[in-house]
Amino acid sequence: MELPLVVGVDGSESSLRAVDWAADEAALRGLPLRLVFASLWEQYESAAGGGRSSEQMLADAVVEAAAERAHRREVDVKISTEVVPEEPVPVLLREGRTAFALVLGSRGRGGIAELLLGSVGLAVAARADCPVIVLRGGHDNQASSTMRGRVVLGVGKEPEHSAAVRFAFEEAAERRVPLEAVRAWRCPGYETTDHPLMAGEPARLHEEQAVQALDAALRDAPEGVDLHRRTAEGPAHKVLLDASAGADLLVVGARRRHGHFGLQIGRVAHAVLHHSSCPVAVVPQRA
Template identity: 70%
Template sequence: MNAPVERPVDAPLVVGVDGSEPSLRAVDWAADEAALRGVPLRVVYACLWQRYEGAALARDIGKPSTLPLPQDVVGAAARRARVRHPHLRVATDVVFEEPEYALVREGRTAAALVLGTRGRSGIAELLLGSVSLAVAAHAHCPVIVLRGSHDNQAAPPVRGRVVVGVGQEAKESAAVRFAVEEARRRGVILEAVRAWRCPAHETTDHPLLSGEPARLHEERASGELETALRDVPADVAVRRRTVEGPARRVLVDASHEADLLVVGARRREGHVGLQLGRVAHAVLHHSACAVAVVPHREHDDG
């Protein structure tokens, strides 16, 4: 993919809708997020069909016996956002194109993309829809995916915590920068989590040495955590945690006490296919709260 264009200061927050319950909940979150950022909200409906049958949408527009037009879908979503935040600037658009391609293109000039999970039953909502997964894997901007169990709001905070997963790279990552700003906007604690593991071949049966390899790995993880957080402003309260275990499990566990879980995703120039990584892929499917996937381009390392 080509390099993204430079975004204006008031780049809009884009929310993808399709008339389903998950996408309408995503509108609530997106409206809160746009209000927090002081940017416009752009509601986009992309599909290859000109009509969509959505029971929740039909109730919102007061036409239970009709099939709403695409304009009905975005219109109802826009009204929902304005009711939530009357002074929010809201624009709408309908694009007759595959949603994955349309939303990734929208992300080139968006502050962030907000999407819901896609499912019509409790079981279906436990699984991430293919559109959300594809957009999170390819977008040039942060993608916030609302899980089925989330609290329906970005503000006011419910749990008072933004969690960010810190990887092995000893640099401040795009994910950390994003998480810092999200915690600052909400006025909540930033919890930075670094998972670590002691390889099995480094363990020993000697009672006096059994804890040494683990201690060294934990100290290394603590050092990486400090390096990643060295530029966090003083006005952001930070809680640092190193946890032994697989990063996927550690972050999913942490999501139960968070309003937002932030993870990074590397973007390699010229690479095709999903660019998420195992950790991001796992938390998108299993997190108990909203997940922000923040892309990081390898050439950004300088």
């Protein structure tokens, strides 16, 4: 059974871009597409009694319009829809247990500032069991079908065979574009040429460690992908935000620790989710 690509829809322009992007991705990977609308309208209108509520009719209309839009964009993709009378976050997290990935807009209908990720997207990206793709970049209701030419992978403290590395290679291979793997490094200010281990070249050790980390993460790189390795001095979030300009997708990892509750997402992933110039894929890695 093929796992579906699940999109959270709510009728906003941002979620329509997510539908477009997910339809293209589903066609690229040969996956079914599932469109889900979650809302608590039933809780607020059940006391009124009677037939279908206006909110339920709106939800049905939203998912129907989203399905038609996806079908027009990718006619061969199998599409299913569901409207669920629950809070969006638990619904999407539950959907993520049996999904290839979750795709979300960067903000919903709640008036969140345009540059920042909404609370639903952040909560899902920080807790989901599957990759979460957030449609950063662009501020209209169209997802560009033109591939810009590269996937960017942010290499942090990933173990070998990490899920984020595998996901990035798959995306680059499916899109037939180069993969740029980036590892940021910094030389702490207290490490000067007077430091006994850093005499003469205070930055060289840190740069070499970054190169070694990059090599370790990419040790099992598959054949057929045009791989570019790059180290860059600076804060990791800034390096990756700069790299996101002109990219098709930015891929970062997120550690999930067994028994830990709340948001499990690092500062770097948090920053790029809010400010990336391109879509961001947060790929969970079980510790």
